[in-house]
Amino acid sequence: MLKPDHTDHRIRSQRTYKEALTLAMSDRVLLPDHLLTVESRLPEMPHAVRAIYNSYYWAAHSLKARAWLQAVIILNLALIGFDAFLDPSLLAPSLIIRGGIVTTILVALWILWAREQNHAVQGASLIAVSATIMIEAAALGLLGGEALFERYLTGGLFTVATAILFFPIAFSWTICAVTLATFLYVVMLAAGPVADPLIAVFTGCFYCSAMITFASTRKAALRSHWKSFKSKVRELRDQETLEQLNVELRLAADLDPLTGVRNRRAAQEEISRICEGGAQDVAFLMLDIDDFKILNDRYGHAIGDDCIRQVARSIADNLRSRDLVSRYGGEEFLVVLRAADRDCASAAAERIRKSIEQLHIGEPGNFIDRTVTVSIGVALRHGDEAPEKTIDRADEALYAAKRAGKNRTVIAPSPADGPAPSPRRSDHQRREVA
Known part of the structure; x- marks a missing residue:
């Protein structure tokens, strides 16, 4: 069932990608040539330009978000057996939490990303991922006791960190997701059963710094994608101009210069x-x-x-x-x-x-x-x-x-x-x- 949906999404995203590029390339009033050559930031652009770019960006990267969600869904279901192996008493809670609640949320988000959504919905989806993964890790960790709590919590934080790299959302929403995941990690670490609080703090600092690094990478990637978009539009406009010149040259080569009829x-x-x-x-x-x-x-x-x-x-x-x-x-x-x-x-x-x-x-x-x-x-x-x-x-x-x-x-x-x-x-x- 996932494969036909994946194919439909790919076709839909490719169509959106082409439409966004075509509109950006053809509308020189909305996006003048000089804006494609000077240094600029996306938030400074008119709303209509941002809307075109957002469609282009969603089409180019939404498959990554869905692929991440699909991988986490499969991994989450596979971890039910792992939970039971570590502690047989976790089988029932894991079936309910991983197999029922969390999988349902992730599948809903996977379906949501099949179509272009506005910035708020896209950002909220990553917030939902951060909260769901961290709460799931804390709940199962608490049920597993001191031996599993810190490991599960750290694993949840690492999973959220990978989501930051794969979800194509605005940087402000990325910061919100990082902040939420870090906050939940610190609060749960402070309230939960930890064998060595000092090691837990150092481990937490390490993973929080990794989260900040991932967020910085996302910011650099967003700037790079915006520059790539402008470069792509400029390249398409240059190609269109060149094709038009070639047509004119071919036409001129076919016409008699004095009369304008065929030579x-x-x-x-x-x-x-x-x-x-x-x-x-x-x-x-x-x-x-x-x-x-x-x-x-x-x-x-x-x-x-x-x-x-x-x-x-x-x-x-x-x-x-x-x-x-x-x-x-x-x-x-x-x-x-x-x-x-x-x-x-x-x-x-x-x-x-x-x-x-x-x-x-x-x-x-x-x-x-x-x-x-x-x-x-x-x-x-x-x-x-x-x-x-x-x-x-x-x-x-x-x-x-x-x-x-x-x-x-x-x-x-x-x-x-x-x-x-x-x-x-x-x-x-x-x-x-x-």
Whole structure:
């Protein structure tokens, strides 16, 4: 029965741990970056920050408290036989005290620690452990007589000392538990049957100093855990920033810096993914700005760049979100239409061409005195045709549109209807036709 509960608790604590870290990492208003780099103490933090940290800390360490409680429950039950071995008259009291009262209290605390509790409840649980263990040791020690009293009392104090190391609670509650255990030890030692009071006092001082040392260790551990939390949040934020930069760098590497659309390399990679995925009815549109060299020479490179930017924007505005546009050359663009038949591709090409005719290149009040047009070649991919072959056919259709007078759309014949495409045009041939 304990194993399923342990598994549920582990899953719950892991979820709480991740949620607390995610909230701390993402909320830079609540926990600014500068608070993660300067020396600070948890009590100085805003209540909301402390609440997040407490959830994180409980999730990271509550398993230790439950493991300690589980071990003490098993040990306590095993000691019933040990009590009877030392003194047979202790069997009945041990069954009642260890097996009944103390085990019930420890099991209740074990169940309590299965879920996150507020600081007061967590602290009170360690106080309950201190009082229960010390009273149990004193009661059984008294019943066992002088020979067992001091040993049982010392054993109880040692057990409480280990609890201080395992219970993830605030330092103030740790001090309360240490004080209570020490106080009960001294009072019971003074009131109980002790063979040599002087040795008992020295033994008590030794174990009390050990308790103080354990408490100091707890304080140092709490400071270390707080620093570790800040370091973890800072590391996660740095990772998030680095990932964001990597995304931006990858995006910048895929985009044409002038137009903001995909560049040729990114387009080729995306086309390969589309075609390898078995996409059907893919159409390719090859577009080239007519007489761009004349425009560039007459009006200057600034106007030429503005023309290319506006043409790219106009193409993108007339496509669906699933379609692809890329700058394929200087003034040449490649469009990939998904799920597009001949009519759809032709309509898209004409829509783009007419939209570009309406562009006004230049500054308001100083537009250039000519209309910008494009020639478009359209080719539909057939079967398992290599995308490079389809692009070649679209390029040949574009070449035909240029020869036919420009500012028009030409649809390439399918491989079965027409001759094999000519070799792909060189850059020199493109400049001649443009």
